Amino acid sequence: MDIEETAVKARAFSYFRAATIDQALDAHARAGDDARFIAGGQSLVPALSLRLQAPRLLIDITHIDEMRGIRREGGYLRIGALTRHCEMLSEPLIAEFAPLLHAAAPFVAHRAIRNRGTFGGSVALADPASEFPAMTLALDAEIEIAGATGTRRVKADDFFLDLFETALQPGELITAIYIPLFKADQRFAFDELARRRGDYALVGCGMLATFAGERIDDIRISFFSVSNTPTRVRGAEATLIGSSLDAERIAAAQAALEGDLAPPDSDEVSPAMRLHLARVLLGRVLGRLGEGA
Amino acid sequence: MSAPLTSLDRPNSYIGRSVPRPNAKRLLAGRGRYISDLRLPRMLYAAFLRSPHAHAKIVSINTDEARALEGVHLVAIGADLAKICAPWTGTLDHFKGMTSAPQLPLPLDRVVWAGQAVVAVVAESRAIAEDALELIEVDYEDLLAVVDIDSARDAGGPVINPGSANNTCFRAQLDNGTVDDAFAHAAHVVEEEFSFGRHTAVTLEPRAIVADYDPAAGALTVHHATQTPYQFQDLYSRHYGIPEARVRVIATDIGGSFGMKLHVYHEDMAVVGLSILLGRPVKYVADRIESFVSDIHARDHRVRARMALDAKGEILAMDVLDLTAIGAFSTYPRTSVVEGNQVIRLMGAPYRFKNYRASLEVIFQNKVQTSQYRAVGHPIACAVTERLVDMAAAKVGLDPFAIRAQNFIADDAYPQTSPTGYRFEALSHQASLKRLHELMNYDGLRAEQADLRKRGVYRGIGIAAFVEITNPSPAFYGVGGARISSQDGAILSLTPSGEVRCLISVTEQGQGTEAIINQIVADQLGLGQEHVKVITGDTEVTPHGGATWACRGAGIGGETALQATRLLKRNILEIAALILQEQPSALDIIDGELVDAGTRNQRMPISEIARIAYFRSDTLPPGTQAQLTVSHHFAPQGYPFAFTNGIQGCSLEVDVETGFIKMLKHFIVEDCGRVINPMLVDEQLRGGIVQGLGAALFEECRYSETGQLVNGSLADYLVPMPTEMPDIVIAHVETPTADTVLGAKGVGEAGTAAASACVLNAVNDAIAPFDATINSIPITPVKVLKALKRF
């Protein structure tokens, strides 16, 4: 269709398709603040259409082969940043070695969006209501970043800084995410409370635990939609480590959330209600973890 | 009670058959032609700069840079359009004492809601027009905004319309003088305050318009996604001073309307003016964000109501106060007070009591206008009445079915006049109640509920009876001075090859109007459905009529088609009788063939009659002039409205820890009189119910304290989605109206009328063990948890 004739909502921009990481970094460096990488476009394009963002240059990174693919590397699963949400559901390597991502994926948006949205885009955007960024915390993932000074790996724990603010410097790319391989003595569980299937959740939570028999040796619990960033609840984790999952422990973990979370006020859901929902959800998800998830 | 058998019920009748819609395949194949698809030569595109303030003075507007942008053809402000467009006022005479300020396409000096269009830009593309918007500077001086019912009624608070003493738009009172006495002698009184949030239509296709003024001919053509092309022909003619005959409104394919597409919108009026100023076609399509802040909203009521009963549970009286906050203006030309008016008149409609009092107060506030949207007023009257009935049942110790059985107007007691003055011809509450009881396996559901409660699972069962207003006569708008027709017209022709073309004034927005008109014409003439072509929605071509509003397509449009077809058939039979040397009464038409009325022996195909009449009139007896085109109008007479009734039921589960509600199943027994196409009737019911469930659980336009709509996008405004919707089980009772041959009444609003009431009752049923109640719609998890005191 003729572009003059249609209702175009975004401000005009130039487009560059990068074939390599270096090309993408280089194009961004030259354009400066006025450039954006575009991956699946599922968050960026709505922002452009609403004119919330109006970059002069879009750098399409979806043809960069180095950022694709899923493979084992040492004790990690390396998931290319361009891995689409739908591949989290279809790829056997994910189901086997990062089953928490596999479990979370059906809750991310709707099929059409999952067909395009990328793991790297989701983590880079760091929407506090998003499932995957929070799961990188629970999984103790490492984020591989390519920038002007080379490539580095940042722990998820150190990556999410504030609302939509991460360790990524302007012009840097997430190239892959490394997930420690899922082990036989581990269990995971995930759930969220969303008004409608596919919506951003009112509160959501995923966890990965290492068991010695019925005793929890280690556990990482991460919440989303509770704060300005995806949030690990270390107080709750601490109440669980070293114990088995009985009703009393679960109640203690739920109580600990009060210290772990300080949900912001939103127009519909008060902090007290969000905290309440987080407690309920934690109880339910821990219950499932106890059942072997 | 089922419809008595008539000629409409004979075997092979198209009436009562689920034939597919002729236009469905075309639309599914992507061959629909919507306004967005329309590209006229030399067409330009409009975009609007909108007010960021809910209430502010416009100090200055600087458009210099915007005008200078390449590709921009016109930048217009309020004064530019005020020169050519006469202002409009959204009042009607029969609403005594109502006020509303005059409106113009774009404001002159004051904005009264956040999102109001302030400046229009016309450019070679929408993108350029939007670029230009960013270059316009408007200097505002903030005024105090009135954003809720209480502050609007606050005596010392800000007044929205200068020159008015307060923010009251309209007051009405119904009182038969016996209410205080009835309450004084009541054994039981139940009382509650209810609130109903604002919501909006969210049509798949947004508002869309192309205005094309031809200065050489002095003629205006408007391609408009509207349900009421004739009304707009009249309005564009009057407000722009163009003779009516030179204004043509074409309503092409339309993607849903639900009442939202029959009001005058400022942008639409502006686009017509912009085209006149430029002498070129101008297109405007609202985007979703614009739709949320400029389409009409609906509801926004706060109702205090009480009901008096005797010791046995007989309802004695109702006493109601409805406060409703509209926008800063009343909508034109149908006003924003019809909803409140219907709320107070539909209260208690299924029941026998006679003592009634109601007050209505309609209030201005700084938000976008509210006005008629599917099931105007019904869901509010129904929810208030049916919740009070359930509360009364609990107090008296009756089952919800039992108290209704006891209090319904008996099916054999009609005609009846309601305490609010409505005249009911014949309704079937008792039969419907009985049918619902079986349909939902009520006793089974109750047993299951009790079992599950022991395990901490809280299910709720709710029912809600309703009365729907359909087939409106001129008593609705005409008497108030509005040039809104309640009649319809049809022009039918037998074509030279023996097919039928039907031009009719009712219109199609996706609900299947054209399909049922096709069925009626085919049936009444005796032709195959595929030989009837129905044409709608072009004021230059189709006769003047009411088109689509309230519930009238089948009841009024259908009767128009039926009567017109009978005229055409009479004319065809007269010619056939001359050709076959028979009496017309000895002949009939079946399946496109002239037959002997008695033996049904085929005599001649109808196409042969057409051939002779059109091409060999020389073979007809001298003096014969075959009249194979007929025109006919039909206006409802008799009862001012054809009321329908029905009852809905539902089963749902409340998660008492999270406040989430899961709909399990929904039921409806509905009586719309004669069912023309069961499939389409059921689609109307399902669609209507889903919209009602949306209102019950999800949809609400939420505003900040400064009057900003805070959830004006589909990411934040929750519409009901298939995954959350329950299966809907449908049954019918048929009580045709005797006012027409066809006997059809409306059905489009029945689903919406009671769905939210039903859910409200079911949720309250579910949380009853906690001594908690909810009387506010939508029922969100926040409200459930608050009611349960969980945090």
Ligand SMILES: Cc1cc2nc3c(=O)[nH]c(=O)nc-3n(C[C@H](O)[C@H](O)[C@H](O)COP(=O)(O)OP(=O)(O)OC[C@H]3O[C@@H](n4cnc5c(N)ncnc54)[C@H](O)[C@@H]3O)c2cc1C
């Ligand atoms: C209707 C709808 C519902 C949704 N619901 C959900 C939901 O329930 N849960 C959820 O998690 N998400 C949801 N999303 C968002 C979706 O998951 C996005 O796909 C995702 O957040 C971003 O991925 P993307 O590849 O589309 O990124 P893009 O939109 O292309 O980019 C997003 C941002 O990340 C940057 N970026 C992208 N890739 C990289 C990279 N490799 N390195 C550095 N920067 C990068 C871009 O420059 C941009 O700033 C929804 C989206 C829509 C439209």
